[in-house]
Amino acid sequence: MPFEIAGQSFPGSAFYYLDQPPQPVFDIDELRVAEGTLDAEKLTEKFGAGATARAFMSAGTGIDKARALKCLSMAVYYEAASESQSGQEAVAQVVLNRVAHPAYPSSICGVVFQGSERKTGCQFTFTCDGSLNRQPSRAGWARAQSVALAALSGNVFAPIGLATHYHTHAVNPYWASSLDLIGSIGAHRFYRWKGNAGRAAAFTNAYAGREPLALPNPREASPLPASAGAGTTDLFSPLPETGAPQVAEPRASTEAPRGGNAPLQSGDVKPEFRNSGRWIREPGAAKPATE
Template sequence: MKPELNLTARSAWLDPVAPKPAGPDRPFWTALAAAVIVACLGLALASGRLRDYTPFGPYSVTVPLSFKTYDPARWAVMNAEDYEAALKIDPTLPDPNSVGYADATALPPADPAALRDEAFVGPPAKSYVFRGVTALDRERAHYCLTSAIYYEAASETDDGMRGVAQVIINRARHPSFPNTICGVVFQGSQRAGVCQFTFSCDGAMARAPSKPNWLRASRIASAALGGYVFPKVGLATHYHTTAIWPRWGKSLVMTNIVGAHIFHRWRGRWGMPDAFRAPYLGREPVPGPYLPVAQQLAILKGQGIAPGAGPLPAITGPAAAAPLPDVAAAPLPSTMAQQGRDIGTPTAPAPATPPVTYSDPRLNQSGQIRQEFQKSGEWIR
């Protein structure tokens, strides 16, 4: 009979099991030591003490180049006359039209004079079309801009008139000024001596405009309201005659001299294209001047006082019988507003109308500059 093997019995040849020491288990101490080491490494990394040791220190990467220092094929591609010639050398070149780039050879050559002007004047204004809500708004904007162009630059060339028009357009698009054409032109005209454009508060509008220069100013105003940009003055918002230099001249950046006017723009970002983004309201106020011309003349002659300082004394002389009418309230030179046409639309010649006459015979001298109007067009100091 074969004896059975007892596999569970311990062999006498094996070493006896070592007695278990008293106290906590040894794995606990091992885990605690590992945790302390990890914490120390984290603190060292956070403090940057291991930045000079690998693998935590600086390292370098080598990128293989696909061409030599002097590769004739690459030089031939860069010196190719056009894209087709370069494509014959390297068929893997990407299509420039795929990213929206136009063919440079199709662009007209750059004008050196235009580049010099742009470097001196600064960036030009962006084209903007002033569309009034109604035909009356469009006619008011056209009349106000025409008045400013005429009374500020009637003796100037077309470029001189365009410079004045561009300043008014720039102001209407800038948040520092009213966002309407009439608001910009007649800003401050309700008080003598604080108007932005002196013709609106120094009695200059008492002169009846000459028809040829008024029509020329009207044509330039129509183009400016229709989006025409005069780049020679850039983003100018101020100007003055060459005969004076105001105190604020040094605080602005001069852009150019056109005719008898020196043009300036704001410094810094306030004078860059991003600032000229004020929306056009489309609702034009009633054209000025907001201080009657009769009161302007009285103040100019020393026979009146500014608004708010007391009652206006009576005007003596031939004009005492009736107040002087306001030229701004007279019929406009064109009949576009009454016929509901857009600004700049040519119209048939209107029937001849009698000229506007004034109670004071001294004002019925069209085309002649009187002594009190010799400085008309200059900024008030």
């Protein structure tokens, strides 16, 4: 968020940002009419989605609500900006369904950015494939934010019921056969868990309103490569006998000593400070006769 980024804010700027909560630019019902989208009741009958989700109950501080709105808007925009009104509402509903299911984080940003610390394995592809580097269009973002605001205000998109998964028609993920297909909207196919895990009684998570930062999770640390290249030392190469890590001994410098007037290089210590780390007198040693 702008007020959470160093260098782009000032103390107390969050109060100015949150003083006027965002308002929907587009009316959801008007968009449905304009697109000629099937109304939710008919679409629900067509899909046979079964039980529908409970209306989302907003909670938390103003900052938590702002983060929730941004994360849900990003999911709608980057996953479904080119989809119909129903397609965008369906994506928003999947995110909220996951928040309510104990198999997933209980925050909106936690659900959206789950697995984003990995190059592969993120739950929503846009969080780890570089899509966030693409600036949203103003009109597209306004529409996505309007959908997100409606969902966070209690609007339930009934046609997909309790769906927690979706994918595009262009792929066939390994998990698709293990779930119950609900139906397709635009480019996406929607699924729910099989058995009890997909029934309303399983959606027991209560939203507490504590939202993490609206950012991808930090990348996991990568192990050092086996060989760092010419002129460097592998600090963690295994010993042939034990496989234990060995720490490389520092190499003696092969450079000729420089004269007193030679410029200092990176890592050098000025002559007057070279003994600064030595004891003046070792602890317990006898005092010199002159003291």
